[in-house]
Amino acid sequence: MSTKYDFDVLYIGAGHGTFDGAIPLAASGVSVGVIESGLIGGTCPNRGCNAKITLDEPVKISREAKRLGNIFDGNLSINWTKNVEHKQEIIDPLPDMLGGGLESNGATIIKGHAQFKDDHTVVVDGTKEVIADKIVISTGLKPHRLDIPGSDLAHDSEEFMNLKKMPARVVIVGSGYIGMEFATIASEVGAKVTVLLHSDKALRKFYQPYVEDIIADLKKRGVTFVKNANVQSFERKDDTFTVNYGDSQTLTTDWILDATGRIPNLDSLGLEKIGVKYDKSGIFVNDHLQTNIINIYASGDVISSDQPKVTPAAAFESLYLMKLFSGKTDAAIEFPVIPSVVFTSPRIAKAGISVEEAKEKGYQITELDQSKNWYYGVDKETLAKSIQIHDPDGHLVGVTEVSDQAQDVINALLPAIQLKLNRDQVESIVGLFPTIGFDAWSRV
Numbered sequence: 001m002s003t004k005y006d007f008d009v010l011y012i013g014a015g016h017g018t019f020d021g022a023i024p025l026a027a028s029g030v031s032v033g034v035i036e037s038g039l040i041g042g043t044c045p046n047r048g049c050n051a052k053i054t055l056d057e058p059v060k061i062s063r064e065a066k067r068l069g070n071i072f073d074g075n076l077s078i079n080w081t082k083n084v085e086h087k088q089e090i091i092d093p094l095p096d097m098l099g100g101g102l103e104s105n106g107a108t109i110i111k112g113h114a115q116f117k118d119d120h121t122v123v124v125d126g127t128k129e130v131i132a133d134k135i136v137i138s139t140g141l142k143p144h145r146l147d148i149p150g151s152d153l154a155h156d157s158e159e160f161m162n163l164k165k166m167p168a169r170v171v172i173v174g175s176g177y178i179g180m181e182f183a184t185i186a187s188e189v190g191a192k193v194t195v196l197l198h199s200d201k202a203l204r205k206f207y208q209p210y211v212e213d214i215i216a217d218l219k220k221r222g223v224t225f226v227k228n229a230n231v232q233s234f235e236r237k238d239d240t241f242t243v244n245y246g247d248s249q250t251l252t253t254d255w256i257l258d259a260t261g262r263i264p265n266l267d268s269l270g271l272e273k274i275g276v277k278y279d280k281s282g283i284f285v286n287d288h289l290q291t292n293i294i295n296i297y298a299s300g301d302v303i304s305s306d307q308p309k310v311t312p313a314a315a316f317e318s319l320y321l322m323k324l325f326s327g328k329t330d331a332a333i334e335f336p337v338i339p340s341v342v343f344t345s346p347r348i349a350k351a352g353i354s355v356e357e358a359k360e361k362g363y364q365i366t367e368l369d370q371s372k373n374w375y376y377g378v379d380k381e382t383l384a385k386s387i388q389i390h391d392p393d394g395h396l397v398g399v400t401e402v403s404d405q406a407q408d409v410i411n412a413l414l415p416a417i418q419l420k421l422n423r424d425q426v427e428s429i430v431g432l433f434p435t436i437g438f439d440a441w442s443r444v
């Protein structure tokens with residue numbers, strides 16, 4: 001490293017877009033700095049994936065217990081307060097663990113808010129200047145807030161996960177990942193949930209007939225869905241709230257979740273000052289994750305990209321930059337198949353080519369009603385369907401599944417899709433039995 005720099009590589013933000021690659025980069029001897037204004041680990045461990053999946057665990061068990069019916073004696077009910085305490089116990093150690101992983105491998109953590117002064121200089125909390133050869137912007141997303149009267153009366157996903165008590169009535173505006181996952185959790189915990197849709201579709205990027213199956217199932221469990229709701233305003237009346245929507249329609253509720261999306265977190269970063277190009281979808285990068293400023297890169301959710309804004313994509317980008325910066329590659333980034341799952345119950349998950357794309361290409365589409373499959377019968381899954389897509393050479397190129405085990409099915413099948421395995425190769429691999437992975441693999 002030249003003596004004019006404090007670090008070879010300086011990351012802004014300490015989420016998956018940073019630490020997956022920054023740890024091995026620092027371990028390889030490269031001088032690494034990480035500036036973080038909040039908790040080390042960023043969204044996923046502290047207020048995203050890990051927090052959410054911990055809160056979802058009793059929900060999953062409760063759903064399964066209900067399906068298994070009178071095999072269980074007595075009623076199971078979820079104590080939300082204890083559930084939130086358990087979530088906190090699980091996630092509290094993560095920032096120290098991840099920070100320890102960075103520091104023990106030689107990276108320096110600098111706490112505070114970063115703002116660019118020039119192409120190589122970042123000012124932390126308006127006082128401390130840090131100079132680096134290369135800088136990676138990995139500042140993630142923040143909740144979008146509706147621009148309507150009373151919008152400050154609504155809450156975000158982090159506040160939902162920290163609720164001490166589950167409100168009796170919850171209105172959720174938005175039916176994307178967060179809207180649908182949190183509707184599943186809140187309703188299983190006992191809240192009367194209403195989901196207000198922007199249009200007539202939820203989870204737009206997923207296979208719509210399966211999304212409709214999930215909606216129908218949630219409706220049976222008491223969740224109300226209002227399509228084309230056109231939310232106008234929120235008002236407070238003592239301890240309750242009124243949601244005004246549509247053509248003079250109203251709803252009274254105890255709590256409002258604004259789940260209308262997440263937007264690039266570029267607050268006071270000073271990008272205009274140095275001329276880094278971006279728009280409302282994120283920072284523009286080339287196929288080496290490089291911005292229009294030669295020494296400044298971006299990684300993770302903050303990038304304007306077609307990849308899903310999920311942890312595996314952020315981690316992959318971060319690892320790519322590690323390889324680029326340590327001279328292990330100079331090739332353009334080549335994304336693997338990035339799978340995605342929505343943790344509703346049943347879940348919906350997918351990888352590879354979508355059903356719509358398969359239809360356009362004339363690929364073979366095979367649908368299986370998994371509720372007839374003995375393995376799904378073990379936990380009495382009545383809503384379980386799977387679609388496999390094969391290309392003209394017989395390679396598995398896409399899978400979509402709705403079932404309570406969809407995420408494990410997709411994980412099991414990923415190697416076949418990513419590596420384009422042929423029949424002999426598929427048959428050369430055997431898995432553990434009886435497991436959903438074995439079952440899924442036997443369908444390839």
Ligand SMILES: Cc1cc2nc3c(=O)[nH]c(=O)nc-3n(C[C@H](O)[C@H](O)[C@H](O)COP(=O)(O)OP(=O)(O)OC[C@H]3O[C@@H](n4cnc5c(N)ncnc54)[C@H](O)[C@@H]3O)c2cc1C
Nearest residue numbers: 013015016017037042043044048114139140300301310311
């Ligand atoms: C409720 C929820 C549930 C989710 N569930 C899943 C899931 O189940 N599976 C999945 O794959 N993905 C999930 N995600 C998405 C996942 O969390 C993100 O894709 C992932 O965290 C992106 O990582 P990142 O490093 O790009 O950004 P982040 O993790 O958001 O990290 C950005 C960091 O930058 C810091 N920062 C921002 N600006 C500055 C600044 N100027 N100076 C210093 N620091 C700054 C922030 O404090 C933050 O820590 C979920 C997201 C949410 C919100």
Ligand SMILES: NC(=O)c1ccc[n+]([C@@H]2O[C@H](COP(=O)([O-])OP(=O)(O)OC[C@H]3O[C@@H](n4cnc5c(N)ncnc54)[C@H](O)[C@@H]3O)[C@@H](O)[C@H]2O)c1
Nearest residue numbers: 174175176177178179198259260261262309310341342343
């Ligand atoms: N399981 C997972 O991987 C997971 C879970 C949660 C979040 N995430 C990530 O977090 C990000 C944010 O999730 P999200 O659910 O907030 O965003 P999203 O983009 O998935 O959904 C936003 C929803 O809000 C709706 N909407 C937008 N404007 C509206 C308006 N004015 N009125 C009513 N509805 C409106 C949209 O139609 C959409 O249904 C996503 O990019 C996702 O990748 C991932």
